[in-house]
Amino acid sequence: xxxxxxxxxxxxxxxxxxxxxxxxxxxxxxxxxxxxxxxxxxxxxxxxxxxxxxxxxxxxxxxxxxxxxxxxxxxxxxxxxxxxxxxxxxxxxxxxxxxxxxxxxxxxxxxxxxxxxxxxxxxxxxxxxxxxxxxxxxxxxxxxxxxxxxxxxxxxxxxxxxxxxxxxxxxxxxxxxxxxxxxxxxxxxxxxxxxxxxxxxxxxxxxxxxxxxxxxxxxxxxxxxxxxxxxxxxxxxx
Amino acid sequence: xxxxxxxxxxxxxxxxxxxxxxxxxxxxxxxxxxxxxxxxxxxxxxxxxxxxxxxxxxxxxxxxxxxxxxxxxxxxxxxxxxxxxxxxxxxxxxxxxxxxxxxxxxxxxxxxxxxxxxxxxxxxxxxxxxxxxxxxxxxxxxxxxxxxxxxxxxxxxxxxxxxxxxxxxxxxxxxxxxxxxxxxxxxxxxxxxxxxxxxxxxxxxxxxxxxxxxxxxxxxxxxxxxxxxxxxxxxxxxxxxxxxxxxxxxxxxxxxxxxxxxxxxxxxxxxxxxxxxxxxxxxxxxxxxxxxxxxxxxxxxxxxxxxxxxxxxxxx
Ligand SMILES: Nc1ncnc2c1ncn2[C@@H]1O[C@H](COP(=O)(O)OP(=O)(O)OP(=O)(O)O)[C@@H](O)[C@H]1O
Ligand SMILES: [Mg+2]
Numbered sequence: 259x260x261x262x263x264x265x266x267x268x269x270x271x272x273x274x275x276x277x278x279x280x281x282x283x284x285x286x287x288x289x290x291x292x293x294x295x296x297x298x299x300x301x302x303x304x305x306x307x308x309x310x311x312x313x314x315x316x317x318x319x320x321x322x323x324x325x326x327x328x329x330x331x332x333x334x335x336x337x338x339x340x341x342x343x344x345x346x347x348x349x350x351x352x353x354x355x356x357x358x359x360x361x362x363x364x365x366x367x368x369x370x371x372x373x374x375x376x377x378x379x380x381x382x383x384x385x386x387x388x389x390x391x392x393x394x395x396x397x398x399x400x401x402x403x404x405x406x407x408x409x410x411x412x413x414x415x416x417x418x419x420x421x422x423x424x425x426x427x428x429x430x431x432x433x434x435x436x437x438x439x440x441x442x443x444x445x446x447x448x449x450x451x452x453x454x455x456x457x458x459x460x461x462x463x464x465x466x467x468x469x470x471x472x473x474x475x476x477x478x479x480x481x482x483x484x485x486x487x488x489x490x491x492x493x494x495x496x
Numbered sequence: 497x498x499x500x501x502x503x504x505x506x507x508x509x510x511x512x513x514x515x516x517x518x519x520x521x522x523x524x525x526x527x528x529x530x531x532x533x534x535x536x537x538x539x540x541x542x543x544x545x546x547x548x549x550x551x552x553x554x555x556x557x558x559x560x561x562x563x564x565x566x567x568x569x570x571x572x573x574x575x576x577x578x579x580x581x582x583x584x585x586x587x588x589x590x591x592x593x594x595x596x597x598x599x600x601x602x603x604x605x606x607x608x609x610x611x612x613x614x615x616x617x618x619x620x621x622x623x624x625x626x627x628x629x630x631x632x633x634x635x636x637x638x639x640x641x642x643x644x645x646x647x648x649x650x651x652x653x654x655x656x657x658x659x660x661x662x663x664x665x666x667x668x669x670x671x672x673x674x675x676x677x678x679x680x681x682x683x684x685x686x687x688x689x690x691x692x693x694x695x696x697x698x699x700x701x702x703x704x705x706x707x708x709x710x711x712x713x714x715x716x717x718x719x720x721x722x723x724x725x726x727x728x729x730x731x732x733x734x735x736x737x738x739x740x741x742x743x744x745x746x747x748x749x750x751x752x753x754x755x756x757x758x759x760x761x762x763x764x765x766x767x768x769x770x771x772x773x774x775x776x777x778x779x780x781x782x783x784x785x786x787x788x789x790x791x792x793x794x795x796x797x798x799x800x801x802x803x804x805x806x807x808x809x810x811x812x
Binding site for chain 2: 262265268269272273276277336337338339340341343344345346347348493494495496
């Protein structure tokens with residue numbers, strides 16, 4: 259049997275690397291992280307990647323909308339959506355392949371940040387391997403959640419800038435939620451805290467991976483991917 | 497065989513296709529002709545599964561687009577209107593992607609690619625980026641992706657739009673050639689295009705079928721018909737219809753009145769000639785004949801006639 263995912267995924271990854279947007283955002287992402295890492299590393303001589311794990315999710319708020327904005331919006335805009343949806347692919351296969359391709363780019367970016375980790379190894383400080391692995395796992399999961407949100411935003415419009423603004427806004431709200439808890443009454447605050455991405459990320463990064471955190475991130479990913487597929491299907495009934 | 501049955505498609509309030517039905521036999525080239533906004537593209541988008549019908553259905557063999565869209569899509573090669581392509585891809589990579597999507601394996605791809613390059617005249621541009629190609633070459637790439645899997649059904653939405661006259665002749669030839677072994681639906685708003693390629697044509701106007709038949713059938717349906725244009729002063733339609741020959745098959749097809757002058761167009765078989773009757777009637781009723789001119793219909797006129805309302809509604 260032909261593997262639809264593989265065919266679509268290959269095309270999506272290829273199109274990422276055919277466009278300068280991927281390279282530019284990748285370089286910017288790495289530069290920002292490197293700048294934060296080196297400036298704190300030499301100042302405090304701290305031997306962990308804490309700065310990476312706090313800075314990367316913030317950079318993700320810009321980085322991921324930038325790489326996902328074109329996923330579907332661009333195909334709507336140029337008309338190729340009609341071409342690809344009339345090939346024998348299901349809408350679900352198309353959306354998920356796009357999501358996975360964008361996630362690959364996110365993972366690539368994270369992979370590059372391991373240079374900081376190797377720097378630490380060479381300097382020879384003792385490294386908390388557990389914290390390192392859970393830190394990266396957290397970043398990858400949060401990256402996947404943002405990517406699903408970005409995919410969704412890209413499906414609702416044919417304008418890439420609009421897609422960027424929509425996904426940026428959703429992600430920003432989810433990120434900021436646990437920082438405004440002091441302003442809301444108590445009964446709401448635990449609820450809002452549960453909705454906040456950063457709350458779950460900080461749990462995972464501390465190495466305490468609770469099923470609540472995984473369920474939360476998994477639901478975000480699932481919800482936004484299903485919504486994207488639905489919206490793509492809705493074109494038929496316009 | 498493709499059968500469109502009672503197809504209706506609305507976009508919100510816009511009724512793009514209003515209850516059309518037709519069949520396309522295997523191996524037939526069907527020309528889908530109509531003015532801008534007639535509903536050609538919409539119909540084709542339903543057949544290819546991009547849109548779902550508001551009501552009605554499309555059957556391909558024993559399958560239908562509502563339940564078996566995936567299976568039907570596998571049988572179709574589709575060149576959408578405007579020919580959307582991935583402009584950041586190389587022609588080769590693009591065709592390879594389509595080939596994979598069309599279940600052509602690696603070994604067969606090589607030979608099939610060669611055939612398609614030959615057929616569509618893509619030699620020399622295979623390793624170019626699509627965004628470097630001229631419009632004509634883009635159109636060839638669009639055609640190449642539509643036929644790469646040698647589909648049973650080929651659906652081409654305005655395949656020659658934007659091409660120069662030489663390219664048009666070439667692409668028409670190619671389509672006619674391909675059509676020998678395939679069922680083809682080709683849409684156009686240019687009559688000559690359909691005449692040059694199709695076995696049969698359907699004229700669609702404002703979402704409805706205005707005519708359906710072979711070119712000869714349509715000609716003979718309308719051939720033998722004469723149109724007579726009249727400009728009469730002091731006349732009225734009721735009285736005009738009392739002209740003796742109206743009983744024999746003369747039809748009043750259009751009329752309007754302005755400043756006391758009535759303009760009327762009569763249609764009748766060539767075997768009739770109501771002119772003398774009209775003259776006597778006019779004299780008796782004291783009408784003034786300002787103009788009486790006769791002209792025979794061509795296919796061009798048939799098309800213009802059938803679609804004239806569409807043109808005016810779209811113009812406003
Ligand atoms: N996406 C859409 N949303 C709303 N109305 C639409 C849409 N697409 C087409 N229409 C309307 O539906 C009608 C039929 O359009 P369609 O594109 O099928 O015509 P067509 O025969 O292909 O015309 P053309 O020769 O210009 O390509 C038109 O009135 C058009 O304005
Ligand atoms: Mg059209």
